[in-house]
Amino acid sequence: xxxxxxxxxxxxxxxxxxxxxxxxxxxxxxxxxxxxxxxxxxxxxxxxxxxxxxxxxxxxxxxxxxxxxxxxxxxxxxxxxxxxxxxxxxxxxxxxxxxxxxxxxxxxxxxxxxxxxxxxxxxxxxxxxxxxxxxxxxxxxxxxxxxxxxxxxxxxxxxxxxxxxxxxxxxxx
Ligand SMILES: [Zn+2]
Numbered sequence: 001x002x003x004x005x006x007x008x009x010x011x012x013x014x015x016x017x018x019x020x021x022x023x024x025x026x027x028x029x030x031x032x033x034x035x036x037x038x039x040x041x042x043x044x045x046x047x048x049x050x051x052x053x054x055x056x057x058x059x060x061x062x063x064x065x066x067x068x069x070x071x072x073x074x075x076x077x078x079x080x081x082x083x084x085x086x087x088x089x090x091x092x093x094x095x096x097x098x099x100x101x102x103x104x105x106x107x108x109x110x111x112x113x114x115x116x117x118x119x120x121x122x123x124x125x126x127x128x129x130x131x132x133x134x135x136x137x138x139x140x141x142x143x144x145x146x147x148x149x150x151x152x153x154x155x156x157x158x159x160x161x162x163x164x165x166x167x168x169x170x171x172x173x
Contacts, residue, residue, distance in 0.1 A: 032061035035088045040064070041081055043141070044096040045071035045103070049164045052096055056169070064090060070103035071096055072129040073141035073148075082150040093145050093155060096169065097138050098162040103130045134161055135172050142173040 041064040044052040052058065052065055066080045073095070084090040107130060112123050131137035138159035145157050159173035 029060050036061065036063050036084075036090055038062040039090050040092040040094060041066060041084045041090045042094045042096060043067075043071050043073065043077055043081070043145075045069065045098055045101055047098055047101065047164070050096065050098050050162055055096070055162055055167070056094070064088070070101060070129055070131065070137065071098075071141070072103075072137075073144040074129060078145070078148050078150050081145065081148075085152050085155070091152070091155065093151070093157045095138060095141050095145070095157065095159045095173075096162055097134060097141075097160070099134065099164050101134065103137070104132065104134060106130050138172040 038058075040062075042052050042056065042058065043066045044050060046067045046069055052067075058065070064080070064084045066077055066084075068074060068077060081090075081093060106128075108126070108128055111128050111130070112126065115121055115123050131140075138161060142157045142159040145151055146155065157173075158171065160169040161172050162169045
């Protein structure tokens with residue numbers, strides 16, 4: 001049974017271990033090859049309402065899935081794309097952002113102030129990659145991936161917005 005959002009588990013660690021025992025008991029995918037079968041990488045936001053594999057119908061072993069706050073083409077996302085392409089044979093990148101993203105709700109100055117208040121650390125000048133325009137954020141990340149010297153020239157890059165209220169994706173780039 002899926003827990004309601006208000007029903008926070010008292011001991012998630014124990015729950016995870018019980019869940020994994022059930023998962024492993026039925027596991028049948030232990031002989032898949034390392035390279036993704038569909039030669040593609042999906043870069044998606046970490047949002048808990050977005051399950052890229054379910055949204056796009058990605059089977060186990062089919063694609064790399066890189067996730068971060070916003071699904072942004074950050075330096076670390078580019079690092080993963082470079083490893084995925086050069087060592088594991090992927091040729092396409094699919095970027096998935098989504099409606100109601102937390103990255104639409106703050107500015108760099110605001111999160112820097114909160115980190116300073118809560119943690120006493122000065123991160124002024126650091127870019128946490130928030131964005132004010134959802135569709136533009138997808139177009140920007142598609143452009144960053146296409147322009148990166150660490151990404152193979154001619155790589156197919158698609159960009160989507162996932163609607164967390166309908167389950168549908170919309171092609172943006
Ligand atoms: Zn998000």
